[in-house]
Amino acid sequence: MGKPLDAPLGSNSLSVRDNRTGKSYSIPIVDNSISATDFKAMSAPRAPGEREENETEKGLRVSDKGFLNTAVLRSEITFIDGDAGVLRYRGYPIEQLALESSHLETAYLLIYGSLPTKSQFQVFQDEIMHHSVIHADAEQFFRSFRYDAHPMAILTSALAYLGSYYSQANPSLQGQNLFTKGDKASLAVMDKQIYRLIGKATTLAAMAYRVRQGREFVTPPTGLSYTGSFLYQMDYLGQENYVPNPVLEKALDVLFLLHADHELNASATTVLQTSSSLVDPFSAIAAGCASLYGPLHGGANEAVIRMLISIGKPENVPAFIEAVKKREKVLSGFGHRVYKTSDPRSFIVRKTADEVFKITGKDELLETAMALHDAAMKDEYFIKRKLAPNVDFWSGLIYRAMGFPNDFFPVLFAVPRVVGWLAHWRQMMLQTGGVKIWRPRQIYVGETKRDYVPVDERIAVVGPKKTPRRWNTLGFQSGRILRRSRASTQSCEFRRVAGAIVSR
Structure with missing residues (x-):
């Protein structure tokens, strides 16, 4: 490995010598980072016997498996210092926000960049709670899932389904600059989708919970907090003057605040990757939810x-x-x-x-x-x-x-993370220079060019060890009917929380 040359004294740049060609390059350092595209200028003739797929003449590529040290954008939202154990939302230490703020106030901070005034927060909160109600047709959608469907599968599907109601929020239908113009009309459309997604996230999650329990759905109540409304929608069973326990309500609010954002984790990156095609925000958030589903991400607390x-x-x-x-x-x-x-x-x-x-x-x-x-x-x-x-x-x-079933834990992660996903989505839509579709490079190590071989002349290689079983359109194995007891896989027990019922 060649040694890097010393940069000129006082110069904020990186000097690189390509020993293949003997050429030297000076790469600017901005915010302690260098641009990966600057390495594209470092081309060289293909060495004797080198694969053409290496594309040596087209410049160097930067290999970073798993994004261990690649910055894909400039952001003003969340700062993490992993070595020092620091987490800040828009500059505010997470410890201060958890003690003094609320999930919705922090949501405003993450999305718009500053803590709201009293009147700003009132408007924000009212809009979100107003948009928590779901169209009546959604009941049929939720009832269509199997009795033992995982709640994250239901929530992911429901978020995508939600976008079908709002053609005015779809750039494919309204023009690709719907959210990128940055004018008053565009910002208003963007705000409305933010209200809808944050407001309906708890309702969709509660419906996913209740359909698994065999309960009727509950219309979001008025006069309760964001997390209070969520708990109400899950636990209300017709009690008179029912409200959730305030201690549990506050605890859930703190947990929501802590989970609201965590910089460019797997799900946030998925949202941005999907959003770079200028898809509607409902589809992008659904993609983030699918990413969060994995046991290396949102499924960790269940594990x-x-x-x-x-x-x-x-x-x-x-x-x-x-x-x-x-x-x-x-x-x-x-x-x-x-x-x-x-x-x-x-x-x-x-x-x-x-x-x-x-x-x-x-x-x-x-x-x-x-x-x-x-x-x-x-x-x-x-x-x-x-x-x-x-x-x-x-x-x-x-x-x-608090009585939540284990497989509902990832949902309790996804609901508050909708806020962070939207903050990053909004920032991308309004970034200087517009939105460019994300298209990572690869290092191709497969077969080089080869000619097609007729089927009778081919030699068997590794493949399936046996012929897959055939299934008919009803999902039954040929010649055999599979039976499964509904009662054996679905508990009829209702969630019970100590002290959860408090009279008004």
């Missing part, structure tokens, strides 16, 4: 609970720790792609958990979680690898204590 259940009692923790070291078990809720020290959100969630447990009683898995936490934090294996608890380690325990 924590399953892990703690598998451990069982605190005395089983040492054996589990040793199994993790031997790579026989997976440790969930520790470590983070960005944070190399503690996740700053984890401390806030741990404090919130204490407040929730005062109402619901301590979760039976709490002692196991504490034993695992203490053992891992003292073990050199985890210390050396900087595996500290993240936000998912404690949030799952809170959701479980």
Whole structure:
């Protein structure tokens, strides 16, 4: 590997010598970053025997598997310092916002760049709550899902379905500059979709929950907070003067605030990748929801609970720790792609958990979680690898204590993250220079040019080991009818939360 040349004294640039050609290049450094396209100028003749697919004559490509060190845009929204354990929304430390703000106020901050005045927030809140009501036809849509459908599959589908109602919000129908013009009319259309998506996110999630429980759907109430309305829609069973428990309502609001944004994570990047084609925001948010569904992202807090259940009692923790070291078990809720020290959100969630447990009683898995936490934090294996608890380690325990089923945990992540996705979407639509469709490069390592071979002359290569079974249009295997007990896979138990009912 060649050594980089010293840059001229006082110059904010990077000097590079290409030893293939002997040429030197000076690349500007802006905000401690260099442009990947500057390397396209560093071309060279193809070496003898080199594959033409390397495209050496077209300039160097930058290889960054998994986006470990590639910046794809300039952003003003969220700052993370993973080494120092810092998270700030628009410059405000997450610790201050969690203590002083609310989820909706923070949503305004993330989307529009500043904390709202009292009158600004009132308008914002009123618009979001006004747009929480879903068209009556949606009931039929939700009832069409199987009785055991995962709630994230339902929510993802519902977000995409929602876009079918609003042709005025579709650039494919209204013109591709619908959201990019930046004029008064364009901003008004953009704001309305923001209100709709944030407002309806809780309603769609509650409907996904209730259809799984076999309950009737609930119209969003008036006079409650954002998280209060959400809890009401899930738990209301006809009680007179029912309101959610204020402690649980506040706890959920804090969790929503903490999950509102986290810079360019997998789901936010998915939203932007999808949005770069200028698709409608409902489709883009649905794509983000699908990305969040994965166990390496939004499914992590569900994985924590399953892990703690598998451990069982605190005395089983040492054996589990040793199994993790031997790579026989997976440790969930520790470590983070960005944070190399503690996740700053984890401390806030741990404090919130204490407040929730005062109402619901301590979760039976709490002692196991504490034993695992203490053992891992003292073990050199985890210390050396900087595996500290993240936000998912404690949030799952809170959701479980509040009575949410395990597979609903990712939904509780997706609902508040709609805010962050919209903030990044809005920023992209209004960015200087307009929107360019994202088109990453690849390094092709497959076969070089080869000629077609007639079927009778081909030699068998690796393929399916046996012929796939054939299925008829009803989903039955040929010659065999598959039966499944509905009762065996669907619990009829309703969610019960200690102290959740409070008279007005």
